[in-house]
Amino acid sequence: MELSDYIRLLRKNWLTVLGLTLVGLVIATIFTLTRTPTYESSSTVFVSTQGGTTTAELQQGSTFTQARINTYVGLVTTPAVLDPVIASLGLSTTSDALANKVKASAGLNSTLIQLSVTDTSARRAADVANAIASSLATVVPELEPAVDGGASPVRLSRVRDAQPAAQPSSPNIPLNILVGGLVGLAMGIGAAALRTSLDTRVRTPRDAEQITNAPAIGAIAYDAKARERPLIVHADPLSPRAESFRALRTNLQFLDMGGRSSFVVTSSIPSEGKSTTTINLAIALADAGKRVALLDTDLRKPKVAEYLGIEGGAGLTDVLISRASVNDVMLPWGGRSLYVLPAGKVPPNPSELLGSRQMSALLEMLEREFDVVLCDAPPLLPVTDAAVLSRATSGALMVVSVAKTTRHQLSGATEALNTVGAKLAGFVMSMVPTRGPDSYYAGYGYGYGYGYQLSPKEQRKAQKRSGRIDEAAEPDLSLDDLGFDPRRDGRETGREE
Numbered sequence: 001m002e003l004s005d006y007i008r009l010l011r012k013n014w015l016t017v018l019g020l021t022l023v024g025l026v027i028a029t030i031f032t033l034t035r036t037p038t039y040e041s042s043s044t045v046f047v048s049t050q051g052g053t054t055t056a057e058l059q060q061g062s063t064f065t066q067a068r069i070n071t072y073v074g075l076v077t078t079p080a081v082l083d084p085v086i087a088s089l090g091l092s093t094t095s096d097a098l099a100n101k102v103k104a105s106a107g108l109n110s111t112l113i114q115l116s117v118t119d120t121s122a123r124r125a126a127d128v129a130n131a132i133a134s135s136l137a138t139v140v141p142e143l144e145p146a147v148d149g150g151a152s153p154v155r156l157s158r159v160r161d162a163q164p165a166a167q168p169s170s171p172n173i174p175l176n177i178l179v180g181g182l183v184g185l186a187m188g189i190g191a192a193a194l195r196t197s198l199d200t201r202v203r204t205p206r207d208a209e210q211i212t213n214a215p216a217i218g219a220i221a222y223d224a225k226a227r228e229r230p231l232i233v234h235a236d237p238l239s240p241r242a243e244s245f246r247a248l249r250t251n252l253q254f255l256d257m258g259g260r261s262s263f264v265v266t267s268s269i270p271s272e273g274k275s276t277t278t279i280n281l282a283i284a285l286a287d288a289g290k291r292v293a294l295l296d297t298d299l300r301k302p303k304v305a306e307y308l309g310i311e312g313g314a315g316l317t318d319v320l321i322s323r324a325s326v327n328d329v330m331l332p333w334g335g336r337s338l339y340v341l342p343a344g345k346v347p348p349n350p351s352e353l354l355g356s357r358q359m360s361a362l363l364e365m366l367e368r369e370f371d372v373v374l375c376d377a378p379p380l381l382p383v384t385d386a387a388v389l390s391r392a393t394s395g396a397l398m399v400v401s402v403a404k405t406t407r408h409q410l411s412g413a414t415e416a417l418n419t420v421g422a423k424l425a426g427f428v429m430s431m432v433p434t435r436g437p438d439s440y441y442a443g444y445g446y447g448y449g450y451g452y453q454l455s456p457k458e459q460r461k462a463q464k465r466s467g468r469i470d471e472a473a474e475p476d477l478s479l480d481d482l483g484f485d486p487r488r489d490g491r492e493t494g495r496e497e
Contacts, residue, residue, distance in 0.1 A: 009196050016195070017188030024184020025177060032176040037168035039122035043129040044160040045113040045136060047072060049153050065154065069106045072140055072156075073113055076104035076132060081139050085131040089124075102132060112159070122164040129162035200406045208400050208427050211407055212414045217255065217397070217426035218248030220277060221434055230276045230307050233283045234334060242280075248428060249284040252372075255425050257394030262363055262373035263425065264297070264396045266386035268413035269379050272401035273430040275303040278376040286336035290371040293330075295341045297375040297389055299350035302343030304376055308333055315344030319362065320353045326362070339370075350378075355388040363392050380413035387416045395425030402432050 010017065047065045075081055077099035086093060103116040115132050119125035141152035202208050205216035221241050229235045233242045257263075265278040275298070282294040295316060296304035305312025310331055318324035319341070330341045347353055354377075366373045375393065377386035390396040396417055400410060417424050 009192055010189075013188075013192035013195060016192050017185065020188035020191060021181055021184040024180040024182070024187065026180075028176050028180020028183075031180075032171045032173050035171040036120055038118050038120055038170045039125045039165040040116055040118045040169040041122070041126040041129045041162035041165055042114060042116045042160075043133040043158060043162040045115065045133050046157045046159045047111040047113065047140075048155050048157070065111045066109060068144075068154070069111055069113065072136065073104045073106050075139065075143075076113070076115060076136060077102055081132060081135045084135045084138070085128060089127060089131055091128075098128070101128075113156075115162075117162070118169065122166075126162040126164045130158070133158045133161075200408060201403050202400055202405045202407060202410055203403055205427075205429055207407065208398075208410060208429065211410050212398065212424055212427055214398070214414075214424045215255075215426045216429065217251040218244065218428040219432050220244050220248075220273065220428065220430045222402075222431045226273075226276065231279060231283065232276075233280045233287070237287075242284075245277075245280040245284045246287075248277075248281055249288060251426075252281075252285075255395070257423075257425060260367055260394035261371060262367050262375070262393040264375045264377045264386055264390045264393050265399065266377045266390075266396055266413075267379045267399040267401070268381050268405050268409040270301075270382070272379070272399050272405060274379070274399040275307065275376050277399050277428055277430060278374050279304060279307055282338055282372075282374050283334065283336065285372050285374075286334070286338035289337070291337045291339075291369075293339050293341065293366045293370040293373045294333075295366075295373065295375045296343040297354060297385070298378045299343050299347055299353065299385065300378050300383065302346070304340060305342040308340060310340060310342065312342035312344065315342030317344035317347050317353065319344075320356060320358045321347075322358075351383065351385050351388055354385050355391075359389070360392040367394075380416045381409060384416070387420045387422060390417055390422030391420055395423040397425055398427040399430050400427050401430050404431065 047069060049065055079095040082095040082098050082102075085091070086095065086098065091098065101118045103118075105114050106112060113136070115129050115136075117125045117129040117132065119128065137156035137158065140154055140156050144152045144154040202211070205219070209216060221244060223232070223241050226232070232239060233245050236242055265274050265281070267274040279294065282292045286292045294304065296302045296312075297316065298304075299317060302312060302315075305315070310333065314324055314329045316329075318329060319326055326341070329344070330339050332338065333340050353359065363373065363375075373393070375389060377389055380386050386396065398410075398413065414424060
């Protein structure tokens with residue numbers, strides 16, 4: 001993952017991260033405030049040896065005390081030292097229980113013993129620390145008698161008495177709250193990372209590019225009113241969404257399909273916006289002066305005639321079974337150089353018709369007569385129609401719905417094209433959200449954010465993979481055999497919306 005991926009992860013899951021951080025802070029605060037405060041007091045004991053007048057004797061005594069200091073530290077928590085303390089202070093506890101509140105330590109090469117006592121009462125903690133120091137000073141000489149029966153060579157002296165603490169040593173409120181917040185933050189980031197790793201939906205062009213190994217050539221922003229105005233390029237040509245289709249039209253020129261210019265527009269699953277994408281792209285191309293042929297090759301659930309408001313009772317099916325000529329059923333639309341061939345009646349064998357030689361011959365002649373041929377085909381996963389038809393065209397354009405299509409579905413659709421040897425020319429991201437880290441303007445737009453424009457680097461990549469669509473060459477084979485002339489007058493039957 002790159003840095004941008006981590007930033008996107010945090011932006012997308014900031015509520016989860018913030019929520020768990022607050023939970024950590026609340027739990028830490030409640031835990032801290034419900035703890036009983038404890039106080040710590042310390043006293044210091046100095047260990048020395050008695051006797052010795054020469055330097056050698058003094059050095060020998062110092063070495064002896066340093067060697068024995070750890071033994072004296074261990075004596076602090078024994079009943080021999082603590083029982084007298086309990087008796088003198090009248091404590092209602094045992095030596096074992098009191099030992100859990102006492103800590104003793106000595107520094108390296110030092111003859112000072114540090115005694116610390118923790119208690120819920122500051123005064124009692126100080127009294128116990130001082131009492132333990134006095135008891136230790138009494139017990140140690142008794143355990144270290146002189147060899148000749150005289151006084152003990154070891155002497156312990158209290159050099160610092162314990163004082164009642166002004167502030168409790170525990171709980172440490174700032175530290176506990178800080179730790180709680182950090183733990184909550186770590187849990188939030190972990191939950192966000194886990195959620196992202198388990199999310200199999202395609203959300204960015206890079207996700208789709210890694211699966212399809214094809215370039216992203218467009219991104220269409222989500223429009224809640226898309227059902228009300230599906231032909232946005234025609235209905236509202238100045239809208240940002242309409243501009244995104246013109247950007248798609250521009251990016252299409254960087255695809256080199258070997259001199260051919262026919263495309264199957266399909267998707268992995270239904271309802272990803274392939275039909276509206278095909279129609280709006282066709283209108284955008286026609287607005288740019290291209291001669292465009294739009295074929296409704298979805299012979300199962302045709303939508304083109306319904307969206308364009310034209311008669312769809314006769315169409316492609318009738319041409320393929322030789323019941324009608326293209327001249328009779330292909331209609332101009334919208335006062336543009338756009339000609340539409342509806343699907344016609346739904347046949348019982350769509351795949352066979354789309355894979356027939358008649359369909360291939362029709363596409364070849366349309367390619368020579370028109371600048372661009374667009375075929376609106378069914379989704380790839382439910383049926384094989386689009387895969388079969390893609391073999392007869394220059395390539396397929398895959399429409400990928402953001403946050404709806406899963407990686408598995410997109411992989412399956414790509415594999416369906418690869419299986420039949422069809423080429424995936426590129427993919428178009430549809431229903432891109434307009435807000436958030438995956439938004440149309442944040443992650444897809446270049447320049448002023450009006451649409452997905454290929455950056456110079458992406459243009460070079462697209463040209464390497466594909467290249468440019470040649471301007472339509474003079475046809476060496478017309479559609480006269482089918483009785484169709486797209487430049488004739490008097491056939492304007494399309495309804496403008």
